[in-house]
Amino acid sequence: MKLEKVVPFGRSLDEYKNMFALSEGDLEKAIVGVGDGPASFNAEMWGLGKSVVSIDPLYVFQAEEIERQFDAVVDDIIEQVKSTPADWVWSYHGSPDYLKQNRRRVLRRFIADYDGGKADGRYLVGELPGLDFEDGRFELALCSHLLFLYSGHLSYEFHLASILEMLRVAAEVRIFPLLTLMLERSPYVQPVMKAVTAMGFLANVEMVNYELQKGGDEMLRIRRSARPLNGGRA
């Protein structure tokens, strides 16, 4: 798939649960969704009485403009999907037409929550690689369909700085998928894992129960190590 820039496509709570292997316990954590865009994750969590903070530069816009940006790209994306049938797995979405319907349903759910969520401080304008939060504000940071996927648009330095920033504000970071738009494992995955491991974090790739891009069923989990780097010595 070829895209000029990062597109405002969003996923549902159920997709987030699958992409990030979120347990019921995880859903109770203090969560920041980085690059949540027009996902309905925040709206649906709010509907369940749980609170998520979503960060995205897109939130500078009104709902109408976000919908316009979605409308401007959706048909081209679905056409690219239809013309590359071997690249996709339909166990979740059924077909390209259902995928389009699902994405629009998610967008509508997001838009219905957007103004109220902005007033509550649940949708905040912000962007990687800098997050305007104090250290350790969250238990879990989630980032999907931005890092690694857009490796052709975003440098290794941007990836590493962004991941370290998410690790500054959250005890654990999960990123999905690990494939690029061209369906190859991002060349940044191994260097990022090596770099954060050398800094004392625990990093591992896990298979998850979600696959739309063929082979895109892995997430990266990075946590602060329980063991201090100096072995506990002063």
Ligand SMILES: C[S@@+](CC[C@H](N)C(=O)[O-])C[C@H]1O[C@@H](n2cnc3c(N)ncnc32)[C@H](O)[C@@H]1O
């Ligand atoms: C493809 S959407 C994915 C939305 C959501 N995470 C999901 O998986 O459904 C990517 C989002 O990343 C946002 N984005 C682009 N650059 C960003 C940055 N530097 N920091 C945070 N978000 C960014 C875009 O505005 C867009 O909403």
